[in-house]
Each structure stands twice: as C-alpha cells, then as structure tokens.
Amino acid sequence: MTVKKEKAKGFLALNSGSSSLKFALYLDEQEKESMVGRCEQIGTGGNVRIKDIEGQPLVLPKTYSLDTHEAAMQVVLDAMAYFFPDIEVQAVGHRVVHGGRSFDGPIFITPKVLENLERLVKLAPLHEPHNIAGIHAAMEAFPGVPQIACFDTAFHRSQSFVDNAFAIPYHYYEEGILRYGFHGLSYEYINAEVARLAPELHQGKVVVAHLGNGASLCAIEAGRSKASTMGFTAIDGLPMGTRCGQLDPGVILHFLETEGMSIKDLNRILYKESGLLGLSGGLSNDMRVLTEAGTEAAQRAIDYFTHKVCAGVASMAAAMQGINLLVFTAGIGEHSSLVRRKVCEGLAWLGVSLDDISNTQGKGTRLISAKDSKFKVMVIPTDEEVIIVRATRALLAEKAVAEVC
Ligand code: ADP
Secondary structure: OOOOOOOEEEEEEEEEOOOOEEEEEEEOOOOOEEEEEEEEOOOOOOEEEEEEOOOOEOOOOOOOOOOOHHHHHHHHHHHHHHHOOOEEEEEEEEEEOOOOOOOOOOEEOOHHHHHHHHHOHHHOOOOHHHHHHHHHHHHHHOOOOOEEEEEOOHHHHHOOHHHHOOOOOHHHHHOOOOOOOOOHHHHHHHHHHHHHHOHHHHOOEEEEEEEOOOEEEEEEEOOEEEEEOOOOOOOOOOOOOOOOOOOOHHHHHHHHHOOOOOHHHHHHHHHHOOHHHHHOOOOOOOHHHHHHHOOHHHHHHHHHHHHHHHHHHHHHHHHHOOOOEEEEEHHHHHHOHHHHHHHHHHOHHHOOOEOHHHHHHOOOOEEOEOOOOOOEEEEOOOOHHHHHHHHHHHHHHHHHHHHHO
16 A cells, blocks of 8 residues: 655745746745745846755756746746655745735735736836736646735835825825835834844834835834835835835926826836936946945935935834834845945934944844944844745634634
C-alpha cells in the first residue's frame, strides 16, 4: 500500500506593481517567508531575484523574458514547483492599492468585487490595473484557491472629517471625493512593530515616513491612522520618484486652459515625469543615483524632497498635537542616511537630534535618535507581504469558524 504524503499548507502573498511583481510564500503558521522574490522590469526585459528563509539566493534553472505580468506569474509557479513542491497554496493574498469607500478591510475576491475594483482604476492608474492583472493571473494559476484582496486604503478609514475632507462643496464628500491615504499595509506593519518593540510609544503619537518610489507620511495616534499626506489618489502629498505630490490645482487649470494640454498629457506629466525625476531635469527618479550624482540638478531634487518631508512631518505632528516617535521606512527611509539626516536637521526646531553613528552605520531596525532628542527616531524596514499573509490567514480562519457555526 502506498501512503500518500500530505502536502504542507502555505499562503502566497502577491504585490503586483506597474513593472514589478513581489511575492512571498509562507508556511501555514510561520511569520517568516519560505521564499521571497521580486520580478522586476516587467515589459522591459525582466529581472528575477528569489531568496530563501535565510536570505540565500534561489536560482531557477532557466532564464525568463518578463513581457507581461502573466509571464512573471509563471516565475512564481515555477519557483514553487521547483523549490517547494511539497507546499500546497491554500489562499493567495493580494495587495490592492485603492479600495475606495466600499472596502475597509480584507475581502474574498468574487466577480462582484472585481467589478468594483475595475471602477477604481481611474483613481490609481499606476497601480490598480496591475493589481487586477495580478489577481487574474493568480486565479488562472491557482484555480479554486481563495483569493483575498488587502487594501492600502483600509488602514486610514479611521480618519475624521477634518483630516480626510477637501474644502469643496460638501456633497462631493458624501459622494466619496475624500482623502483615502495609501501605503496602508506598510503603515499597518510599522504600527504592529512599534506595538511590539515600544508599547509605550505605540500608545502615543507616531509619525511614519514611508519614503520609497511612492512616498507618504502617516500620523498614527494610539495605533490608529489620524492623518496622512496622500489624498484621493496616490499622487498627492510628498513629491515621489516620478509623481508631483501636492500641487496647486490652479497649475492644472493653467495647463488645461492656457497650454491646451490634453488629459493624457496631464496624466503623463504629473504621474510619470514629475517628482525627483522632474525636479532633477530628467536625471533620475532614483535617490541612489541623485545622491551619487553631485550635480546642482540632483541637489535641487534632494533639497525639495527633504524640505517637503520636514513640512509634512510637522503637519502630521500638528494633526496629533504632538510627536513621540518618527519612523523612517521603505527604500529611501530605510537606506538613505543622508535623507534622514537632512529631514531631522530641518526638524531641529522641534528638538530632535540624531545619533550619527546609528544613523550612518547601523543596519535594519534600530533607534537613531540621540539620547537628548525631544522625540525618538527609528528605522524599521517595512514588510507589506507579512500583513497580507496575516490578513489572509485570519480571513480563512474566520470563514472556517463561520462554516462550523
Ligand atoms: P517602491 O515604492 O517601488 O516599493 P522602494 O521602497 O523599493 O520603492 O524604494 C525605492 C527607492 O529607494 C528608490 O528611490 C531608491 O533609490 C531608494 N533606495 C534604495 N536603496 C537606497 C540606498 N541605499 N540609498 C538611497 N536610496 C535608496
């Protein structure tokens, strides 16, 4: 008699961006991924990086041309079959950038949910179409396996009217024209880490600076989102890699009325040609390149960026009437000691000061403020995939309980 070996159960987290697909595979009860990978430069050649639980590279035996998100999904499938043939995926969790008003927590993806997501494409054109493409690709790759959407906007639904409204006729607020905030999965992770590492600070006033290619700030008071810099769409607030951030709406009217620009031109300029890229005169949207360039154009972009982060942190602190902790996270926040230094120098009037050694030489999660600083400053690497998996696992468990009752 042959005994059929039971497969281990796992969860897959997918984070599908405009030109990338990040993925992480978790074993049932584990908080550490068995495999984490990134397919980058989708549509322009492609680049695959996969690591195991120890951070060691996992190399697939063939090379891939990543023309589409479906091709990237094939990498995920091949990696699972090749490195983890004994893990059976019991649910796939997806990062979805915009959840609009309808979605304030993770949800099982049904045809109706997909229809609603399609309606939100216009509000997050850089992200939502790729999130949806990732969902379709995963539904095809894992037929019959529950798919769960986790929204970047859900964390911010606790904000009050004065924090999430625009001063336009009130009926628009009722129709859903309001600030949704984004990067919610990242903020949820940092919030949980602060609760774990410094429970007393978690009960206080925390400003998180998520500074990546997309960048935003969030004021978190006693563990709940109080205010954030991103608005109705993911273009508002801080300047980003290629997005303009906060902009006088009069500039848009001017472009439309005087310059005769089309909506398509506006979308291109504001989403793809602005931010660090635009400020540096087209040099780069990448903080590493700007930091190393040493040119006036690069400096201009860095100065503008750090100046707006300072102003934004102060405004987040004002929303909470205080600040006990500032956390830097995401690519620039985690890795650029220069940006962290410039931001804290700009906030010196609030009494903050950095420990230079910890800021420049430390690695990973750490305190970087000096002993006499008026508020604490930390670096905490973010992990959106862990939040996706936690939510996915919880939703499946809830469903199982509901089915038994
Ligand atoms: P995304 O929003 O695409 O997830 P990331 O969080 O990966 O973005 O952040 C990308 C940004 O982080 C880029 O601007 C990149 O230059 C910056 N970055 C990454 N590593 C460093 C570093 N060592 N020094 C400065 N900036 C860095």
